[in-house]
Amino acid sequence: MNAISVRNLSKSYTTGKQTVEALCNISLQVAAGELFGIIGPDGAGKTSLLRILATLMQPNAGQASVLGLDTTKDYKAIRQKIGYMPGRFSLYQDLSVEENLDFFATIFKTSIDANYQLIKDIYEQIAPFKKRKAGKLSGGMKQKLALCCALIHKPSLLLLDEPTTGVDVMSRKEFWDMLASLQQQGLTIVVATPYMDEASLCDRIALLDRGNFLEIDTPSGIIANHQSTLWAVKSDNMYQLLQDTRSWSGVTNVFPFGEYLHCSPHSSNTDIKELEAYLLSKKQQQIVVKQIEPQIEDVFMHLMNKHHVS
Amino acid sequence: MLRFLLEKEFRQIFRNPAIIRMMFIMPVVQLVILPLAANYEVKNVAIAIVDHDHSSYSQKLVHKAMASGYFKLTGYYPSYKQALVQIEKDKADIIMEIPAHFEKQLVRESEAPLLLSVNAVNGTKANIGAGYLHTIIRQYNQEIRLQWLQMPRLPDQLQIQTTFTNWYNPGMNYQQFMVPGILVVLLTMVGAFLTALNIVKEKEVGTIEQINVTPVKKHLFILGKLIPFWIMGQIVLTLGLLIARLVYHIIPAGNIGLIYLFSSVYLLAVLGLGLLLSTYANTQQQAMLLAFFLLMIFILLGGLYTSIDSMPIWAQAITKFNPVSYFIEVMRMVVMKGSQFSDIRHHLGIMAIFALVLNTWAILNYRKRQ
Known part of the structure; x- marks a missing residue:
């Protein structure tokens, strides 16, 4: 049985006379026990999808079922079985760590002790601060507490909306380690994130842009599907370089990536030397040009461009 | 739960x-x-007096008004115009103008005019203040009449005396x-x-x-x-x-x-x-x-x-x-x-x-x- 099954789902928001399509006729299957990533920029529709799955919102069209239950009809049963962590810290800031956890345990008619095993590893990290008010915790600590609260009733599915946004690199790594160990305990986890580098940590990912799935596959599968030559370029004047490279007809998909520009040749006949020669003719200094392995972000940019053109 | x-x-x-x-x-x-x-009770109504008569009767009237405790005397002014300035400056709420020959007319003709000008910006104060003054003048009027009626056999005017009790408060x-x-x-x-x-x-x-x-x-x-x-x-x-x-x-x-x-x-x-x-x-x-x-x-x-x-x-x-x-x-x-x-x-x-x-x-x- 699939943990999540979404068919032809659409959701739009209307403010005044403007209608924004948040999700356009999307379909998705997530297998039980998977660590699934929904990757996309801000405004892609990640939160809308998760809110529909969490039964907080109803779709305009299409169906979504979670753990075999329909999100519209059986929402009460779903709420017992899922853990949802909103993008914004949504626990009581004026209650202490312990009180928050205790409160969410009791409203699920359970206790901290009953399911301590599941949260033990995470809770031990915040236990030294258990008397502290939740509002006074650091960002990373808040996320850990929120995760504990989402887990306290032993859900079989965890929906996480941008859990690592605004959290430092160390805490982000820790957080993903925690997710991996939760997955080993049999939990299905769906994570929405704008960070492309987190994609490789998921079993499968869905690339979401403007309410449409661009691709759903394993991270390596997605890269393999779009095996194309990718070049990285650097010089001492990056801004001029970007303009020059974009104006050259030999390459396409030029975008800055860290300290390099990434671009791919228009046709496989184009040689990397031609680009270097062109840039030299434009009087660029300290030019570095090399061929690289594409990352998820490169594929995403490529797909997004293709999608916009079509 | x-x-x-x-x-x-x-x-x-x-x-x-x-x-x-x-x-x-x-x-x-x-x-x-x-x-x-x-507080609803209107007190400290500032009154400016223009007394053209300077008689004992006009004096008595002013005294009576001041003794009521509701009024505060802004001052005596020689002309209505000057008193009006006080109202414009918001120093006075009411002007009472007593015309010349007030006493003479009162004694001779048993009647005399009196002018009250009220600053109605603060409606409640003006209304109630003028009301108080009115009552005082009427009482004053009655007192003089009583004085003048020497050995009355019967009052020449029907008099209804009202007494009242305030219930619940x-x-x-x-x-x-x-x-x-x-x-x-x-x-x-x-x-x-x-x-x-x-x-x-x-x-x-x-x-x-x-x-x-x-x-x-x-x-x-x-x-x-x-x-x-x-x-x-x-x-x-x-x-x-x-x-x-x-x-x-x-x-x-x-x-x-x-x-x-x-x-x-x-x-x-x-x-x-x-x-x-x-x-x-x-x-x-x-x-x-x-x-x-x-x-x-x-x-x-x-x-x-x-x-x-x-x-x-x-x-x-x-x-x-x-x-x-x-x-x-x-x-x-x-x-x-x-x-x-x-x-x-x-x-x-x-x-x-x-x-x-x-x-x-x-x-x-x-x-x-x-």
Whole structure:
């Protein structure tokens, strides 16, 4: 049985006379026990999808079922079985760590002790601060507490909306380690994130842009599907370089990536030397040009461009 | 389940020093300061006198007016024009101009003109001040007539003497009237606005999102919000009644149980209103503005300061939809008149309808899902 099954789902928001399509006729299957990533920029529709799955919102069209239950009809049963962590810290800031956890345990008619095993590893990290008010915790600590609260009733599915946004690199790594160990305990986890580098940590990912799935596959599968030559370029004047490279007809998909520009040749006949020669003719200094392995972000940019053109 | 929700709610309330302070300081300050400051009795009406006569009669009239205690002499002015300057500068409220030959005319022709000019910017003050002065002049008039009637066999004019008693408030004590009213406004603020702000805060901070994905039932969540504020409302009422007794010596003439009975239903109604506000407002700022808007209307059209009976018909119709006006009336009835249950039965029934309608509307409008 699939943990999540979404068919032809659409959701739009209307403010005044403007209608924004948040999700356009999307379909998705997530297998039980998977660590699934929904990757996309801000405004892609990640939160809308998760809110529909969490039964907080109803779709305009299409169906979504979670753990075999329909999100519209059986929402009460779903709420017992899922853990949802909103993008914004949504626990009581004026209650202490312990009180928050205790409160969410009791409203699920359970206790901290009953399911301590599941949260033990995470809770031990915040236990030294258990008397502290939740509002006074650091960002990373808040996320850990929120995760504990989402887990306290032993859900079989965890929906996480941008859990690592605004959290430092160390805490982000820790957080993903925690997710991996939760997955080993049999939990299905769906994570929405704008960070492309987190994609490789998921079993499968869905690339979401403007309410449409661009691709759903394993991270390596997605890269393999779009095996194309990718070049990285650097010089001492990056801004001029970007303009020059974009104006050259030999390459396409030029975008800055860290300290390099990434671009791919228009046709496989184009040689990397031609680009270097062109840039030299434009009087660029300290030019570095090399061929690289594409990352998820490169594929995403490529797909997004293709999608916009079509 | 409800127990845990209440436990959490009370824990948050007691952890918020601002709410606790407001709960105790607000009633004390409002009840101690407002009834003393907000007073209908018009005193210190500044009077400017233009006396062209300078006779013993004109002197006597001025003395009589000043001795009443309602007036404060701005000064004597040689001309009406100069006195008018005082009104323009807001130094005087009334000009009394006594024409030349006032005494002579009075003695000879048994009548004399007198001019009163009133600054009507402050309508109440002008009206009542002029009224006082009028009464004083009439009395003065009568005194002279009595003096002149030597050995009257029969008064040449029919005289009706009025004596009156003030029922329910023999001393015409303004505070007796104000304190119960202010107490109602306080209760409304605690009941409606703290509830609205509390729920909207959960929306604003996002905690409601987390609650919505739990199996907590809608009505339990709402009850968990209403019960604490219902209790707080009763505490504020008790505190207010204590202040009324200790500071103003206002001891309800009727059964105090009736006040609590009514406040129980009244709080349900205003809590429902608070809940309703919270379903429409998305931020605390919106809730606050809505609350202020309603509170202004409730107070001005609630019969606290101005009598509902003297409002235009359309305004009176609006007050029918103002829960505050009912409780103010009941409070005054029970506290001052000692009204019985049968007297307030009608009000109680209407309040129950308010409670029912507002809460139903609010619950229908409150959604866990969008």
